[in-house]
Amino acid sequence: MFLVVCATEFELQSLLDYSVCKADEWMSLVTGVGMVETAFNLTRFLEREKSKGENGIHAVLNLGVAGAYLADGEKQADLLQICFAEKEFFGDMGICYPDRMEPLAEDLLHRFQYVLDSDLLNRAESLLEENGLQVRRGNFVTVCGVSATAGRGAMLRQRYDALCENMEGAAVARICEEYMLPLLEMRAVSNYVEDRDLTRWKLKEACDQAGKAAAMLLKGLKNE
Numbered sequence: 001m002f003l004v005v006c007a008t009e010f011e012l013q014s015l016l017d018y019s020v021c022k023a024d025e026w027m028s029l030v031t032g033v034g035m036v037e038t039a040f041n042l043t044r045f046l047e048r049e050k051s052k053g054e055n056g057i058h059a060v061l062n063l064g065v066a067g068a069y070l071a072d073g074e075k076q077a078d079l080l081q082i083c084f085a086e087k088e089f090f091g092d093m094g095i096c097y098p099d100r101m102e103p104l105a106e107d108l109l110h111r112f113q114y115v116l117d118s119d120l121l122n123r124a125e126s127l128l129e130e131n132g133l134q135v136r137r138g139n140f141v142t143v144c145g146v147s148a149t150a151g152r153g154a155m156l157r158q159r160y161d162a163l164c165e166n167m168e169g170a171a172v173a174r175i176c177e178e179y180m181l182p183l184l185e186m187r188a189v190s191n192y193v194e195d196r197d198l199t200r201w202k203l204k205e206a207c208d209q210a211g212k213a214a215a216m217l218l219k220g221l222k223n224e
């Protein structure tokens with residue numbers, strides 16, 4: 001079964017509202033916002049499952065919202081659009097200058113980028129497109145702090161050839177690597193990464209969109 005991992009109750013609630021699957025068909029975990037809470041709570045959860053002798057989790061869905069980087073034309077995700085991660089990066093792990101980032105020496109890091117499960121991603125993308133959703137796929141950047149200027153957004157987008165940013169994805173990928181669990185990461189765009197203006201954020205609508213898409217996925221992937 002899938003383990004659905006969300007940072008907040010808010011992001012999970014809409015999936016619970018839309019889901020027609022029975023409770024024993026997927027499990028959920030709310031980790032808290034950010035990489036540390038995510039890594040700690042996901043590891044603890046998987047260890048507890050292991051110690052119960054349960055081996056029911058076969059894949060992880062990291063579900064939530066994200067900030068889309070501004071880009072020219074084709075490369076720009078729309079507000080509320082569903083995006084899938086092809087790769088995840090620890091985006092601010094490095095040497096941070098005001099206008100650029102430089103990498104740390106490779107031998108200082110375990111891993112800096114993760115390639116997500118392409119089979120799961122292809123199946124999920126097809127399923128949502130068959131259900132009439134226009135989705136996007138691309139690189140995701142996990143950051144410690146929400147980017148609050150268009151300049152920082154442009155720098156991160158360019159550096160990682162990225163679609164959007166979030167605060168948990170790379171941590172989930174790290175733990176899934178350790179437990180050899182295939183990972184699918186799906187997020188709805190709640191905001192653009194621009195000079196900060198919270199009045200333009202669409203958090204509630206994005207959670208709703210993500211929950212609706214996740215309910216479709218969990219039902220569809222189960223029937224394949």
Ligand SMILES: O=C(O)c1cccc(C(=O)CC[C@H]2O[C@@H](n3cnc4c(=O)[nH]cnc43)[C@H](O)[C@@H]2O)c1
Nearest residue numbers: 007033065066067146147165166167168190191193
């Ligand atoms: O500043 C506020 O008042 C505020 C109120 C509600 C939510 C926030 C967040 O920053 C949510 C962070 C949460 O959502 C993901 N997320 C969404 N957009 C972005 C972004 O532009 N950059 C990074 N993370 C984003 C993230 O995964 C967190 O879990 C603030």
